[in-house]
Amino acid sequence: MSNTFKERFAASYTIDAYGAFILDKELILKALQTLFEEDNYTFLVDITAVDYLHVKTQPERFAVVYLLRDQNFQNLITIKTYIDSSLATQSVTPLFKSANWAEREIWDQYGIHFKNHPNLKRILNHKEFMGHPLRKDYPITQGQLCHQTDTLMDEMTPRLKSKGYTSQEDLMFLNLGPAHPASHGTIRTFVALDGENITCAVSEIGYLHRGFEKSCENHTYNQIIPYTDRLNYCSAILNNIAYAHAVEGILGVDLPERAKFIRVIIGELSRIIDHLVCLAAILVDMGALTNYWYLYNPREKVYDLLSKLTGARLTNSYMRIGGMSHDLYDGFEHDLNVCLKEIKQGISDTLKLIEHNRIFHDRTQNVGIISKEDAINRGLSGPNLRACGVPYDLRLTAPYYHYETFDFDIALGSVGDVYDRMMVRFEEIKQSTRIINQAMQRLPGGAICVQDHAISLPPKKEVYSNIEGLMNQFKLIYEGVKVPPCEYYRAIEGGNGELGFFIVSDGSGTPYKVKVRPPCFYAMAAYPRMIEGSMIADAVLTLGSLNIIAGELDR
Amino acid sequence: MAVGAEAIFGESLITTKLDSAISWARESSMWPYVFGTACCAIEFMSVASSKYDISRFGAEVVRFSPRQADLLIVAGTVSYKQAPILKKIYDQMSEPKWVISAGACACSGGFYDNYTTLQGIDSIIPVDVYVAGCPPRPEAFLDALLEVQKIQATQSLLDDRAKRNFKGVLDV
Numbered sequence: 112m113s114n115t116f117k118e119r120f121a122a123s124y125t126i127d128a129y130g131a132f133i134l135d136k137e138l139i140l141k142a143l144q145t146l147f148e149e150d151n152y153t154f155l156v157d158i159t160a161v162d163y164l165h166v167k168t169q170p171e172r173f174a175v176v177y178l179l180r181d182q183n184f185q186n187l188i189t190i191k192t193y194i195d196s197s198l199a200t201q202s203v204t205p206l207f208k209s210a211n212w213a214e215r216e217i218w219d220q221y222g223i224h225f226k227n228h229p230n231l232k233r234i235l236n237h238k239e240f241m242g243h244p245l246r247k248d249y250p251i252t253q254g255q256l257c258h259q260t261d262t263l264m265d266e267m268t269p270r271l272k273s274k275g276y277t278s279q280e281d282l283m284f285l286n287l288g289p290a291h292p293a294s295h296g297t298i299r300t301f302v303a304l305d306g307e308n309i310t311c312a313v314s315e316i317g318y319l320h321r322g323f324e325k326s327c328e329n330h331t332y333n334q335i336i337p338y339t340d341r342l343n344y345c346s347a348i349l350n351n352i353a354y355a356h357a358v359e360g361i362l363g364v365d366l367p368e369r370a371k372f373i374r375v376i377i378g379e380l381s382r383i384i385d386h387l388v389c390l391a392a393i394l395v396d397m398g399a400l401t402n403y404w405y406l407y408n409p410r411e412k413v414y415d416l417l418s419k420l421t422g423a424r425l426t427n428s429y430m431r432i433g434g435m436s437h438d439l440y441d442g443f444e445h446d447l448n449v450c451l452k453e454i455k456q457g458i459s460d461t462l463k464l465i466e467h468n469r470i471f472h473d474r475t476q477n478v479g480i481i482s483k484e485d486a487i488n489r490g491l492s493g494p495n496l497r498a499c500g501v502p503y504d505l506r507l508t509a510p511y512y513h514y515e516t517f518d519f520d521i522a523l524g525s526v527g528d529v530y531d532r533m534m535v536r537f538e539e540i541k542q543s544t545r546i547i548n549q550a551m552q553r554l555p556g557g558a559i560c561v562q563d564h565a566i567s568l569p570p571k572k573e574v575y576s577n578i579e580g581l582m583n584q585f586k587l588i589y590e591g592v593k594v595p596p597c598e599y600y601r602a603i604e605g606g607n608g609e610l611g612f613f614i615v616s617d618g619s620g621t622p623y624k625v626k627v628r629p630p631c632f633y634a635m636a637a638y639p640r641m642i643e644g645s646m647i648a649d650a651v652l653t654l655g656s657l658n659i660i661a662g663e664l665d666r
Numbered sequence: 667m668a669v670g671a672e673a674i675f676g677e678s679l680i681t682t683k684l685d686s687a688i689s690w691a692r693e694s695s696m697w698p699y700v701f702g703t704a705c706c707a708i709e710f711m712s713v714a715s716s717k718y719d720i721s722r723f724g725a726e727v728v729r730f731s732p733r734q735a736d737l738l739i740v741a742g743t744v745s746y747k748q749a750p751i752l753k754k755i756y757d758q759m760s761e762p763k764w765v766i767s768a769g770a771c772a773c774s775g776g777f778y779d780n781y782t783t784l785q786g787i788d789s790i791i792p793v794d795v796y797v798a799g800c801p802p803r804p805e806a807f808l809d810a811l812l813e814v815q816k817i818q819a820t821q822s823l824l825d826d827r828a829k830r831n832f833k834g835v836l837d838v
Contacts, residue, residue: 236782253781254780254781254783258750289748318703318751321745322783344708388708407715407716425708
């Protein structure tokens with residue numbers, strides 16, 4: 112792989128203690144262009160900003176951080192630039208379409224301006240909002256009432272013009288959402304219709320913005336676990352794992368073998384139920400209601416298992432920093448096998464109805480297509496990207512928890528349409544079942560938490576019988592797990608794709624900043640372009656097939 | 667021993683109060699509008715599916731037009747950005763109408779005590795039944811439905827619910 116960036120910018124960058132390349136903000140666009148064109152860093156993972164108001168050692172108050180992966184998804188590079196008091200920097204939207212919404216979010220949350228951005232306006236907060244909530248001096252509880260929703264004409268009019276519409280007379284404007292049966296939550300897409308065809312579409316998100324990142328700055332590391340449950344609530348435990356995995360990365364701890372295998376088993380089970388609900392919902396959108404019962408009933412079975420295991424059906428909070436809250440229960444294997452059997456049955460019943468069904472094929476094939484190159488440039492990941500034929504799966508490109516030793520296949524599509532996205536998910540359910548079976552066979556005994564008093568809670572027996580145990584418990588609960596100062600990004604393969612956490616720690620028990628890289632966010636940003644030219648009914652299926660989960664999208 | 671009209675017409679006729687007859691009919695044919703925004707909406711999917719089966723209580727005709735619904739189930743977090751939409755939908759429903767606030771977020775903001783989240787939907791619209799849980803189990807949803815039925819049983823047609831003195835923060 113080429114190193115043009117390192118050669119060309121050797122005199123311009125410094126590398127900080129955490130491995131990030133620090134560049135002057137005027138060089139950012141050029142540096143990213145070199146990385147993109149010469150070194151093939153074609154996948155923009157995420158962009159975020161940090162407000163260093165309370166960190167006196169930093170040269171400026173704000174910094175913007177870019178995370179990129181190369182075309183083989185093997186290498187991750189972190190580029191960082193400090194923003195001076197002008198609070199402005201260059202936009203990288205000419206290179207990465209995915210930067211459009213990411214930069215809007217930074218403007219919204221931190222008030223950093225991006226020059227030459229096509230449409231720099233708020234994205235998560237409402238348009239009457241004053242101030243920038245992720246700045247350290249914005250009080251966490253200071254809510255602001257919203258009276259009017261955005262008309263979105265400021266986005267629609269230029270979009271129409273770019274398509275050659277000078278007059279709006281022949282067009283009909285329609286809101287799909289934010290309260291629409293097929294909007295899967297609270298997503299709003301505003302479309303201009305010519306007959307039944309969508310000529311232009313713009314999306315508005317943020318209706319479920321719940322201040323996840325601000326809340327993280329206010330809680331100890333373990334207290335954040337329940338918040339992560341509610342990101343992608345269809346596969347809550349995968350979010351737990353992704354977050355705990357990132358924090359464990361900073362701590363530099365290696366989990367006991369049993370903990371790794373349990374994470375694989377429960378994680379894959381979560382992936383299955385995530386895909387089940389996605390497929391069930393899209394089939395309902397299509398009018399194939401019977402399949403909803405076929406797919407949802409196995410999910411109910413898994414809920415029973417998860418209730419027994421974690422005490423909750425949906426928002427499980429099962430993982431902890433350094434392990435998990437408790438071990439598998441007696442009889443778990445039997446329950447798991449019952450679940451897997453029901454899942455298999457549900458899948459095969461559904462496929463029997465749709466696999467060779469002409470109506471299903473006509474509704475899904477060649478609908479909502481996104482090309483391979485476009486998908487990468489727009490930051491799609493997970494099943495949505497694999498449906499385009501890109502073999503990007505973090506379980507293989509950056510294996511964790513021994514994924515490289517499991518025998519499973521990566522499901523790939525070829526066209527990148529609704530059909531491929533659905534079929535990739537069907538196949539992934541089967542592959543996840545294979546992984547679970549292998550992991551159960553190999554499940555070792557032993558501890559389920561890191562044996563370190565600074566990370567894991569002591570056994571209850573210790574807490575109630577001696578003062579050291581009691582103190583240990585008290586300190587960990589009140590002060591949190593002490594995480595050394597670091598700026599760190601780590602991701603796992605979530606239900607919807609690359610689910611990563613960028614964490615800035617300051618050595619205390621509370622993170623200084625947490626940014627989640629939500630796979631849905633980038634899929635949703637691509638959505639309006641995917642539906643232009645298609646019909647409303649196709650737009651509904653396209654949205655369903657991307658599996659947009661509002662909790663993760665808006666955070 | 668029947669008296670009055672029942673004595674004359676025998677078993678072919680039942681006399682009752684108009685309120686009771688209407689309430690009886692209403693109770694088992696609620697048409698819910700599910701304002702599902704977040705995790706609670708996923709639990710509502712369970713309520714509607716085979717295992718819990720909301721149709722046992724006559725409320726399976728889920729409407730996505732507020733004009734066709736008489737029960738608003740707010741399931742999930744309502745942010746400040748979402749609040750005017752919730753109010754609009756509530757206003758579009760015709761009387762008589764009832765509201766279930768399902769889950770900690772809808773009831774009080776839940777653990778999202780921050781700059782984005784409305785601290786309880788009852789500052790925007792009136793609520794009849796609150797359901798605890800994060801998210802509530804499907805049984806809790808069904809229990810709330812039964813609670814609404816109890817409210818309906820005690821209400822008289824003469825009560826004009828529209829005239830309730832409710833003034834939310836978005837009412838001008």
